[in-house]
Amino acid sequence: MELKIGVTFYDDHGDRELPTPEEVRRTRRTVTIRADDPALPELIDDALFYAHGNVDSDYRWLVQAARTLLLSLERQGVTVPNWDKYR
Numbered sequence: 001m002e003l004k005i006g007v008t009f010y011d012d013h014g015d016r017e018l019p020t021p022e023e024v025r026r027t028r029r030t031v032t033i034r035a036d037d038p039a040l041p042e043l044i045d046d047a048l049f050y051a052h053g054n055v056d057s058d059y060r061w062l063v064q065a066a067r068t069l070l071l072s073l074e075r076q077g078v079t080v081p082n083w084d085k086y087r
Contacts, residue, residue: 001035003076008065013046035078044073044080051083 002024010031014020021037033040050059050066070080 002032003035003073003078004030004032005069005072006065007031009047009069012062013043018042018046048082
């Protein structure tokens with residue numbers, strides 16, 4: 001199964017040299033990744049960290065990008081642990 005996610009958080013995650021799911025396809029706004037990519041849990045954990053607001057106020061755009069990524073994954077059937085209580 002393939003998943004479409006926004007590029008903003010995906011690119012930031014990769015720029016920080018963290019394990020990042022491999023791109024299958026890319027458009028200006030989205031990246032398609034495989035649901036069974038072994039790096040997906042790391043991307044989700046990182047997004048949860050930012051979505052919980054654990055960053056400086058200068059990075060509000062990154063908090064929003066992380067929340068958008070998590071919502072996108074959830075809408076595509078991916079279970080995101082510990083996400084419901086932080087919306």
